[in-house]
Amino acid sequence: MADTLVRPTAEVPPVEERRRPPRVRKTPVTYLLRFIVTAYLFFLVAWPVSLVVTNTFDNGWESIRSLLEDPDMVVALQLSAYVAVWSVVINTLFGVGMSLLLVRYEFPGKRLLNALLDLPLSVSPIVVGLALVLVYGGRNGWFGPTLAGWGLDVIFSTPGIIMATTFVALPLMIRELVPVLEEIGIEQEQAAESLGANGLQRFWRITLPSIKWGITYGVVLTLARSLGEFGAVKVVSGNVLGQTRTATLAVEEKYLNFDQQGAYATAFLLAMVSVACIVIVGIIRPKNHP
Amino acid sequence: MIWFSALVLIPLAAVVVTAIDGGWDVFWSTITNGQTAAAIRLTVFTALGVTAVNVVMGPLIAWVLVRDRFWGKSVLEVMIDIPFALPTIVAGLVLLSLYGTDSPIGVDIANQRPAVFLAFLFVTLPFVVRMVQPVLEELDRDVEEAAASLGASRLTTFRRIILPSLTPAITAGAALSFARGVSEYGSLVLLSGNLPFKTEVTSVRILSSIENDNVAAAAAVATVLLAISLAVIVLLDLIQRRVAARG
Incomplete structure (x- = not known):
């Protein structure tokens, strides 16, 4: 009797061993797939991207240095950074608001709104630019002349660029926050409310800390997208040298003017930022989504 | 809500209104104009082709990333996201440096149709992979093992067990990559040369209409693209609903 009682426990492997993921069977197919994917x-991706790096450093640091000494280029980089920061700020504020709205409240048209939120991701940036010009264009847009009357030019100046950039990066933050908000639920907030916390306190003390990784992730994605926006900005900016030319527009301009070194150097800078963004996201993500 | 309308809905509505302002006949003759029609055809067919490639390669890549473990896998993981994060114009330049005029491997497809295909392929790479990957990770391996123990070959297991559960994710990813392909602009500027009837895509066509101050024509073509985007979104919504309904 005793041995039958003992045996089952002996057969169950130790906990650690059980937790280990099942060993992958290595067959020729495994290696073939691995090879295909790596080669593809x-x-x-890998070879083209690395070529940009080598092209940039053909003459050592020379091309980067001359780039940073070019005043027009500095202005373009500053403008890109400025626009990106604004777009991140706007999208963060409204992203949090919209996400709360979508998760916490029921209202007619919610499903429609939810679906439409994806539109900026799938619509062509050129169409985005065109749409903004049609509405806010200074000469014959819907609201443009009125705003111009107030001394506010949107198209062909910085606000237009910010709007275009905000538009294309809009869904990123919301798509990041909605699942997190859905997961955390509202029990904690209800508890806080019953203890007498007001709306602001509840948001500041409970909601915000629990979505802060979602926000961080959204900010990084939005930043990468904003810095890199090209098509929509091209339509609305007018590409005025030293005024409304962003870094991405400068890449095109330089390349078309046969300044390949400059184009590669600018592209390298932009690529560095975006690669840095993905690496940061890669580091954050495992903590956030175990 | 107001902010969303001001930024997104009203401008997009303006595009449609401007497009139908001239009446149906004008709209129709604009988009069936030889050059425009050629651009739309090229865009849609290339996007379809690229989507087909992604439907095959995407799950394959996701499979290797999830199931296989080897040195350097995390590098591949980062590489998937590069096309998404890289500014599109830089993406064009990047591809041009390997497959352009002074290519180190002697492949020069700049200003030719394959360039459009290549650019689409580059920018749409992450979509299917990133949709399939989480589903594949969640997939219960016991079912596969059960199938194998009942005598199913690996191919059968894949076809009967794995593929059905991946289908919604693949479809969603394919829809996204199709939409992205159709609307792509930035990476093509440098790479394709934008030759009319040959490598000019729809987005470029719209831009040249805008630059020629022909806003009505631009809006008409833009409406076509908008319709495609909307169709994709509706499709995605339907897929999500079906998946949610299933459990």
């Missing part, structure tokens, strides 16, 4: 990504 190498030719499509």
Whole structure:
């Protein structure tokens, strides 16, 4: 009798061993797939990207230095950074608001709004630019002349660029926050409310800390997208040298003017930022989504 | 809500209103104009082709990333996201440096149709992979093992067990990558040369209409793109609903 009682426990492997993911069977197919995928990504992504780096550093740091000494280029980089920061700020504020609205409240048209939120991601940036010009264009837009009457030019100046950038980066923050908000639920907030916390306190003390990783992730994505926006900005900015030319527009301009070194150097700077963004996201993500 | 309308809805509505302002005939003759129609055809067919490639390669990449473990996998993981984060104009330049005029491997497809295909392929790479990956991670391996123990070959297991559960994710990813392909602009500027009838895509066509101050034509073509985007979104919504309904 005793041995039958003992045996089952002996057969269950130790906890650690059980937790280990099942060993992958290594067959020729495994290696074939691995090879195909690596080669595909190498030719499509890794090699082209690394070429930009080598092209930039053909003459050592020379091209980067001359780039940073060019006053027009400095203005373009500053403008890009400025626009990106504004777009991040706007999208963060409204992203949090919209996400709360979508998760916490029921209202007619919610499903429609939810679906429409994805529109900026799938619409062509050129169409975005065109749409903004049609509405806010200084000469014959819907609201443009009125705003121009107030001394506020939107199109062909910085506000237009900010709007275009905000538009294309809009869904990123919301898509990041909605699942997090859905997951945390409202029990804690209800508890806080019953203890007498007001709306602001509840948001500041409970909601915000629990979505802060979602926000961080959203900010990084929005930043990457904003810095890199090209098509929509091209339509609305007018591309005035030293005034409304962003860094991405400068890449095109330089390349078309046969200043390949300059184009590669600018592209390198932009690529660095975006790669840094993905790496940061990669570091944050495992903590956030175990 | 107001902010969303001011920024997104009203401008997009303006595009449609401007497009139908001239009446149906004008709209129709604009989009069936030889050059425009050629651009739309090229865009849609290339996007379809690229989506087909992604439907095959995407799950494959996701599979390797989830199931296989080897040195350097995390590098591949980062590489998937590069096309999404890289500014599109930089993406164009990047591809041009390997597949352009002074290519180190002697492949020069700049200003040719394959360039459009390549650019689409680059920018749409992450979509299917990123949709399929989480589903594949969640997938219960016991079911596969059960199938295998009942004598199913690996191919059968894949076809009967794994593929059905991945289908919604693949479809959603394909829809996204199709939409992204159709609307792509930035990476093509440098790469494709924008030759009319040959490598000019719809977005470029719209831009040149804007630059020629022909806003009505631009709006008409933009409406076509908008319709495609909306169709994709509706499709995505339907897929999500079906998945949610299933459990």
